[in-house]
Amino acid sequence: MRTLTLIDAIKEAYQEELRRDDDVFMVGQDIRGGIFPHTKGLVEEFGSDRILDTPIAESGMYGVALGAAQEGMRPIVDFMFGGFSYVTFSECSVTTGQYHFLHGSQRALPITMTAGVGTGQRLANDHAMSIHGTFAHHPGIKVAMPSTPYDAKGMFKAAIRDNNPVMIPWHMGIMMLKGEVPEEDYVVPLGVADIKREGTDVTVLANSLQLQNALKVADKLHGEGISCEVIDPRSFVPFDLETVLRSLEKTNRLVVVDEDWESGSFANTVSAKVMEQGFDLLDAPVTRVTLPDMPVPGGYMEDYIAPNVNKIEAAIRSVLARIAA
Amino acid sequence: MRTLTLIDAIKEAYQEELRRDDDVFMVGQDIRGGIFPHTKGLVEEFGSDRILDTPIAESGMYGVALGAAQEGMRPIVDFMFGGFSYVTFSECSVTTGQYHFLHGSQRALPITMTAGVGTGQRLANDHAMSIHGTFAHHPGIKVAMPSTPYDAKGMFKAAIRDNNPVMIPWHMGIMMLKGEVPEEDYVVPLGVADIKREGTDVTVLANSLQLQNALKVADKLHGEGISCEVIDPRSFVPFDLETVLRSLEKTNRLVVVDEDWESGSFANTVSAKVMEQGFDLLDAPVTRVTLPDMPVPGGYMEDYIAPNVNKIEAAIRSVLARIAA
Amino acid sequence: MNTALKTTTLSHEQKVKLFTNLVRGNHYDKMMYRRMMQGKLIGFYHPAEGGVAPGVGACSFLNQDDNLNPHHRGHGIIHMISKGVDVRTFLAEHTGKDTGCCKGRSAWHFSYPEHKVYQQSGFIGHNFAPTVGWGWAAKRRGKGQVVMNCSGDGSYGEGRAHESLLMAQNWKLPVIFFCENNSMAIFASAEEMHPLPDISSLAQGFGMPAMVVDGQDVFAVAEAALVAIDRARRGEGPTFVECKTQRFKEHDIGTPDLRGWEERSDEEHQQMRNREPVTLATEKVLADDVLTQLQIEDIHEAALREIEEVEAFADNSEIANPTEEELMAAVFAD
Amino acid sequence: MNTALKTTTLSHEQKVKLFTNLVRGNHYDKMMYRRMMQGKLIGFYHPAEGGVAPGVGACSFLNQDDNLNPHHRGHGIIHMISKGVDVRTFLAEHTGKDTGCCKGRSAWHFSYPEHKVYQQSGFIGHNFAPTVGWGWAAKRRGKGQVVMNCSGDGSYGEGRAHESLLMAQNWKLPVIFFCENNSMAIFASAEEMHPLPDISSLAQGFGMPAMVVDGQDVFAVAEAALVAIDRARRGEGPTFVECKTQRFKEHDIGTPDLRGWEERSDEEHQQMRNREPVTLATEKVLADDVLTQLQIEDIHEAALREIEEVEAFADNSEIANPTEEELMAAVFAD
Ligand SMILES: Cc1ncc(C[n+]2csc(CCOP(=O)(O)OP(=O)(O)O)c2C)c(N)n1
Ligand SMILES: Cc1ncc(C[n+]2csc(CCOP(=O)(O)OP(=O)(O)O)c2C)c(N)n1
Ligand SMILES: [Mg+2]
Numbered sequence A, B: 001m002r003t004l005t006l007i008d009a010i011k012e013a014y015q016e017e018l019r020r021d022d023d024v025f026m027v028g029q030d031i032r033g034g035i036f037p038h039t040k041g042l043v044e045e046f047g048s049d050r051i052l053d054t055p056i057a058e059s060g061m062y063g064v065a066l067g068a069a070q071e072g073m074r075p076i077v078d079f080m081f082g083g084f085s086y087v088t089f090s091e092c093s094v095t096t097g098q099y100h101f102l103h104g105s106q107r108a109l110p111i112t113m114t115a116g117v118g119t120g121q122r123l124a125n126d127h128a129m130s131i132h133g134t135f136a137h138h139p140g141i142k143v144a145m146p147s148t149p150y151d152a153k154g155m156f157k158a159a160i161r162d163n164n165p166v167m168i169p170w171h172m173g174i175m176m177l178k179g180e181v182p183e184e185d186y187v188v189p190l191g192v193a194d195i196k197r198e199g200t201d202v203t204v205l206a207n208s209l210q211l212q213n214a215l216k217v218a219d220k221l222h223g224e225g226i227s228c229e230v231i232d233p234r235s236f237v238p239f240d241l242e243t244v245l246r247s248l249e250k251t252n253r254l255v256v257v258d259e260d261w262e263s264g265s266f267a268n269t270v271s272a273k274v275m276e277q278g279f280d281l282l283d284a285p286v287t288r289v290t291l292p293d294m295p296v297p298g299g300y301m302e303d304y305i306a307p308n309v310n311k312i313e314a315a316i317r318s319v320l321a322r323i324a325a
Numbered sequence C, D: 001m002n003t004a005l006k007t008t009t010l011s012h013e014q015k016v017k018l019f020t021n022l023v024r025g026n027h028y029d030k031m032m033y034r035r036m037m038q039g040k041l042i043g044f045y046h047p048a049e050g051g052v053a054p055g056v057g058a059c060s061f062l063n064q065d066d067n068l069n070p071h072h073r074g075h076g077i078i079h080m081i082s083k084g085v086d087v088r089t090f091l092a093e094h095t096g097k098d099t100g101c102c103k104g105r106s107a108w109h110f111s112y113p114e115h116k117v118y119q120q121s122g123f124i125g126h127n128f129a130p131t132v133g134w135g136w137a138a139k140r141r142g143k144g145q146v147v148m149n150c151s152g153d154g155s156y157g158e159g160r161a162h163e164s165l166l167m168a169q170n171w172k173l174p175v176i177f178f179c180e181n182n183s184m185a186i187f188a189s190a191e192e193m194h195p196l197p198d199i200s201s202l203a204q205g206f207g208m209p210a211m212v213v214d215g216q217d218v219f220a221v222a223e224a225a226l227v228a229i230d231r232a233r234r235g236e237g238p239t240f241v242e243c244k245t246q247r248f249k250e251h252d253i254g255t256p257d258l259r260g261w262e263e264r265s266d267e268e269h270q271q272m273r274n275r276e277p278v279t280l281a282t283e284k285v286l287a288d289d290v291l292t293q294l295q296i297e298d299i300h301e302a303a304l305r306e307i308e309e310v311e312a313f314a315d316n317s318e319i320a321n322p323t324e325e326e327l328m329a330a331v332f333a334d
């Protein structure tokens, strides 16, 4: 099958959805020229009415999406870097998340939000931080992130077709990752985790760049006879806890890798839910690999505070070292 | 000893610190007139240079504090309602939290931020949501919340004297709670949990309004011979995990009550940390009482989705029902 | 008034409509105040008394498919009834009932998508951002819809206002920035919080035409609004309309009535009341022979009857009482 | 130029200083560009070529205890060296070294609190908010300190700019809103993103005096800056200074050089380069007998030597290599 990079797979999702539905449009800054490749060239096919650049004014920019969504359109907002969404956080999180529910579920807001996130570019905190955990904390918005080109195309299409606001960032560290992507139209539903590798000794939950890292570790440990089941949550809200619990019935051990700060992370949410709903399944404590609670440094330091294969391997070994109850 | 309401205890902390240190000043909206009683009348003693009202412009308003702190002053920012901090979230969270660390720990930012938070007024999501969990997720800012008038005075004084940014909201549901407050100068250090009631059967971690609720439940269960240890974390960042673990050595059971949304909550952080560091102490899964993941409704619905004595009692009974390992 | 802008003359019917809506709006506001004092409303109420004319003038001649962002003062009721919204479900909402327009979930938020009245939140200035989206959608549709964006003097402190003015003028969107300047924002006087006498000076920064009108005179307001609406419908872009109005009462029920940190004086109140909008309009319709004293009394009576029915609807509805599961199921749409 | 504002005449020393800083700034920028291409810088670099005069004019006559927010273009280096900051620790920072001004933790952030150069973040427009605080602190201290707030045309899209203009004018703060309008923001042309030809039109909305100057002429820039600085020092409040300048290169190294979504043309580049600021200044100092050809050559040589030393410092320092524990201990101050 044809291969595409993750970022081109996202672009293909935009293209197909923009063609399919005239109500779909994109708004952002410098998306016509294409700061990142996922929007490059779109303006030539769809025109600058549907690939809309705004002044550097995130509230107003997001307002185009919010207002147009209330008017029945299906905007895709590109925040460029994830941190920029915080510039209009009260709108893109609080008022967006509350709108449908608090106003009597009369009108849904089909807004797709995206941005590049993650470590690896050494750009420091405001250009490197993750946002999925924060958005997942605020109700009313679905939150997802693709880990492979295949998922990227299918999940972005799902997000665009979803009648709810969806925040779906993509990780800059796997922007150029290649993988098979069908040319046909398909959708990867939000809220369904994916077992990226089956195994029996330990379950590793990881996403995007860290999913790729987890798969590398699983490969390595396989050589030692350790069998890792690697699960990609794919979406954080809604979160498919069932798939994780089912896996734990087999493995009884869980490592959660989450490229986000430890406090208040999605990793903690998983740990707490598994604690409550899978306590008796656990032979070892759910162990987390996250960013330490410090602003993400730029420079070389980024490299050694971010989750990586060594830290994932160490966490796996530590849960395996626990003697079963 | 003299009793004060929680809100008046906060006011006394302001007064004493404003008198003690000329670099301390307050900035907010309508704080001279006093939307909430904690700032009422301060302008008469300290003048409108130190009790500063700004236009309705949260970035600029917060900017007064941020810039003045860089200049060595010690601002207290009042956001009125907690949700309003999100209007300038990129400044009051991201850039504030990263400043000291990312810029070589050359200059600390001694900013105290506060706001009324919490359910009970039926004002709906944007006027009712908690913010401590979100701030705790973003590193570089201390986060605390008082549960009693005594703590309120001492913790606000600690916050104002702290060289770091501190977000210290207060809960509107206990604004008028009365308690003993010394007239002398004292400080309740941030980062130290407080055992508000000793017990042996189960540990309940709760804060502010929910701490008060937990104490009521503990009273009631005492009548049945169930002994609850009720711990107030007092601060979320830094979090005093040791006190909780020590308590678990006795009780082996933990209920965390947190008036915040379940996903990404401080409750989950506690659960995950206890999982990792206290796994062998637990005879039952850490059980959480939180807001469900929905925008906080206004109207009557607020009452039955918020944590309350019934839900706390049910959680305690459920962990006690577990047979010890 | 900006001399570059055309003017308009109101017809007899238009004047009657304005007067009627003014009387209705004023009675509605008093009803809300009374109910809040009676403990029959949930949350808070921001009384509109003294400032009821701008909303009536802005909204009485909007079409159903025009977008409206009502001002929070009076909780949007004056604006909504002027636009033709039946607000009984809003009163029910504010009373916590299951017949509420938000199913009793938000108490003081309104929601009438079929009238293009959405409301976002209780964050001041958060009316501005979506306004750009409505204007942009209206422009793309090209059906001559307009966006009436009403908010107070204080709201223009928010940087969000600037971003919205900027984009509206950049793209020549059909948005009316309708500023109801009552010279107060809670306790803060506009004089202290804005460096120039008119908030509409901001429009100059973007080259946007602006008008300043007597906001106590519902007819003057409507004339200005109609000029702005007309420009927007014809695709000539946004207009800033500033109404100088008043707030007779405290900011919201329960807050003291301060300016800065001192009580507003009796003199100030007396002076304000000299320009009570219903009184002024009554004098005018009588003087200009638009209505007779009898007709005026009928209008008042009809308004009171209407309000009685609206109250009865709210009072006779049930308190909303869904289960947590039902609520959880309502967070996301299918 | 706003006629209400005074003008100033530059002394010989001032002209020499400006010329020298211009030459230094230009060489520094080229060094940064070169190092980025050599893989010797971390993160990104936003080249200043063609737009070096505004920063020099704005900052050459600031005192050490004046606040400066340098523009991100050129990563603030031109502004900082003009103000008298020794930027060797910034180059070390940008090279990831332990001698960096941020201890190697942020790569492209600078931090010179002793010069009142703080920087906040990489968020455009986030220079505005703290500016209000600096201005307010300066006013309270009453020592005549000023705040030089430099940022691009694009940054004035942010509502934060509005809030800062508003408060500065309300409180008559000693802030200079110094806009380096290179008519580009990444790929977006100012013409498309701002409704009026001048960004400084925004100042009118607040009644703030404004000047528009030729940003390619370092002497014209400095004259305007000095007028604004003087007003601020005397407590007369904020001034808006807009410099019309250019960006010769792409937005940041690696991004294509587009306007909208099309390559900027050779003609456009040629036209820009006709007004290269160092060339213009050189012609001027020669024509006005401020400096001789020999002196000019000395200035260039001294600048290159200075930069060599700065580079050697960075290159000879060690890569920062703290433990995670050390970093964790640095998150909070004692
Ligand atoms: C973001 C935000 N900041 C502050 C407030 C508190 N607040 C509610 S109404 C109000 C005053 C609004 O003044 P104005 O816009 O002039 O309208 P008015 O109430 O005078 O009609 C303020 C400050 C808020 N609701 N939201
Ligand atoms: C909040 C935010 N939005 C967008 C960006 C991306 N960005 C970086 S520089 C820039 C353009 C800035 O233009 P201008 O202010 O004119 O300065 P110039 O680069 O032209 O010198 C943009 C949009 C950002 N860094 N922060
Ligand atoms: Mg007002």
Ligand SMILES: [Mg+2]
Pocket: D152, D153, D154, D180, D181, D182, D183, D184, D185, D186
């Ligand atoms: Mg520019």
